[in-house]
Ligand SMILES: Nc1ncnc2c1ncn2[C@@H]1O[C@H](COP(=O)(O)OP(=O)(O)OP(=O)(O)O)[C@@H](O)[C@H]1O
């Protein structure tokens with residue numbers, strides 16, 4: 001079982017517009033409402049592909065009730081922790097060429113007591129888990145020290161921790177010794193203080209995060225695919241998508257597929273890339289099902305060409 005933790009979940013509303021024009025009344029060609037948050041999406045993708053997962057989410061207000069209803073409707077095994085604040089709503093504006101503009105609320109303040117309740121739910125459920133996967137932004141409230149303490153307690157108890165977050169939370173997961181971190185290109189650049197322009201830059205940045213404590217680094221690179229740097233060495237892969245529809249949740253699907261396939265080696269990276277590419281071809285933050293997956297176009301190579309440039 002893979003336990004996901006989303007400290008700042010969301011109700012995701014995606015609106016498809018012909019073109020994003022500021023100051024105008026735009027008519028949405030289509031719209032979608034999905035349960036959201038990075039860990040929630042990992043659980044949704046795993047469930048859709050027959051892998052057991054439990055999602056821990058703080059929920060509050062009418063939006064929190066809506067999130068629980070949406071997750072129950074998808075059959076997601078849920079550990080929801082009631083909070084006083086209101087679960088946030090995040091907006092995606094998607095254009096026909098695949099351009100996505102996202103407006104994410106900060107989310108509700110999580111009190112020290114509420115964070116302690118969420119942490120207890122995580123630590124209690126972790127005993128049944130093969131992985132504990134903490135994903136997404138921190139809500140207002142919990143300090144980075146409190147987050148670091150949760151990560152350290154999980155690692156110290158011998159659980160395999162994966163962290164997909166940004167800024168100080170990503171670095172906290174690295175320092176705590178997470179078995180796996182999943183930064184995207186921007187998060188990797190922020191973590192090491194340098195903008196990668198080639199595959200070699202990405203590998204070097206991943207190696208720096210491993211030296212700082214991470215066991216493995218799965219760096220997602222958008223249309224440039226993903227790079228895995230772990231104790232076995234370096235793998236790089238791409239998953240071409242002819243017409244991207246919505247990249248929202250693609251990184252969550254990549255992580256879910258990678259974990260579902262054992263979180264190690266070319267087969268796991270191939271699976272993650274297939275899930276990520278499938279998610280990009282779906283609207284909103286829809287997670288792929290087995291029928292959406294096509295592994296035939298995924299290419300994974302060991303020791304990739306370090307001079308290969310990344311899309312600008
Ligand atoms: N335009 C694209 N074409 C092909 N594959 C893509 C594209 N965008 C994303 N992907 C696939 O999805 C994976 C994750 O994408 P990305 O690096 O954007 O993750 P992310 O920023 O974490 O996404 P999110 O935060 O929305 O989940 C990539 O590694 C790649 O396999």
Ligand SMILES: O=P(O)(O)OC[C@@]1(O)O[C@H](CO)[C@@H](O)[C@@H]1O
Pocket residue numbers: 008010012035036037038041090102104135136137138248249250251252285
């Ligand atoms: O604000 P965060 O936590 O960084 O990101 C939240 C979010 O954008 O991430 C998911 C896509 O990865 C969406 O479901 C959700 O709206």
